[in-house]
Amino acid sequence: MLNIRRNVFILGVAFILSSCAMAPIKLSTIPEKEIFPFLTVPIFRQDVFHAVAPAETLWCISRMYDVKIEDIVQANNLKDSTELEMGQRLLIPKAAPIRPVIPLYKTRKWKYIIIHHSATDEGDSLFLFKLHLKRGFLGLGYDFVIDNGTLGKGDGQIEVSPRWIKQQDGAHCKAADMNFKGIGICLVGNFSKEKVSQKQMGSLVYLIKILRVYYNIPYRNIMGHGQVPGAKTECPGKRFPWKEFKDRLKGSK
Ligand SMILES: [Zn+2]
Numbered sequence: 001m002l003n004i005r006r007n008v009f010i011l012g013v014a015f016i017l018s019s020c021a022m023a024p025i026k027l028s029t030i031p032e033k034e035i036f037p038f039l040t041v042p043i044f045r046q047d048v049f050h051a052v053a054p055a056e057t058l059w060c061i062s063r064m065y066d067v068k069i070e071d072i073v074q075a076n077n078l079k080d081s082t083e084l085e086m087g088q089r090l091l092i093p094k095a096a097p098i099r100p101v102i103p104l105y106k107t108r109k110w111k112y113i114i115i116h117h118s119a120t121d122e123g124d125s126l127f128l129f130k131l132h133l134k135r136g137f138l139g140l141g142y143d144f145v146i147d148n149g150t151l152g153k154g155d156g157q158i159e160v161s162p163r164w165i166k167q168q169d170g171a172h173c174k175a176a177d178m179n180f181k182g183i184g185i186c187l188v189g190n191f192s193k194e195k196v197s198q199k200q201m202g203s204l205v206y207l208i209k210i211l212r213v214y215y216n217i218p219y220r221n222i223m224g225h226g227q228v229p230g231a232k233t234e235c236p237g238k239r240f241p242w243k244e245f246k247d248r249l250k251g252s253k
Helices: 058-065 069-075 125-134 175-181 198-214 242-250
Strands: 033-035 046-051 089-095 102-104 112-117 144-148 155-160 182-187 222-224
Touching: 046 058, 058 069, 058 089, 069 089, 102 155, 102 198, 112 175, 112 198, 125 144, 144 198, 155 198, 175 182, 182 198, 198 242
Parallel strands: 112 182, 112 222, 144 182
Antiparallel strands: 033 102, 046 089, 144 155
């Protein structure tokens, strides 16, 4: 079934399409609001290829690149525009620089934000989705992934997980029942060995500022996985720059 409804926060009509073949998404939850940064001029447009991530729809991709759905359908000769597969490569004609599209859902479920690292040198949401499937989870355990510029993704690119779109419990932190009340954000990288890039840090702060305000989450409830009582892990890594993160989160920039 397609869920189609008018979203008052978006100009025009938002069509929310069903998604990929490997993990069909039944959207029972419609975002109340979307955070969608507008383009600043001048815009440099170019044709790019985009690998479809878990939970991504044409509607979402069209907004990420500021390109009409019809233009993507035509450029890729898509017969059924509602069926995308994870990993499918799409040509995005005359794409603007990629921007995150962050859906926000009206709920009182989320009281904490838990920061993780992937503890891998490379990755993206699809890579972690497959990794978590192998571990016996129902797909990607986090709600958001912030890429590090590997596997064709941009450094600092924010990816939204199917779990967030379906507003399901997480599979990222058993301790203190955080899977039921904590939003899981994973930065790709191993921050016991390497530094968080400036772009990743910028995106992390940007995303958490939005989530914190919208869900009224106090600063003390924003923590690393290893700081959750009962968790025995050094995630998100021994070198994670907590001071810089907290300064930037509380700063006005
Ligand atoms: Zn973790």
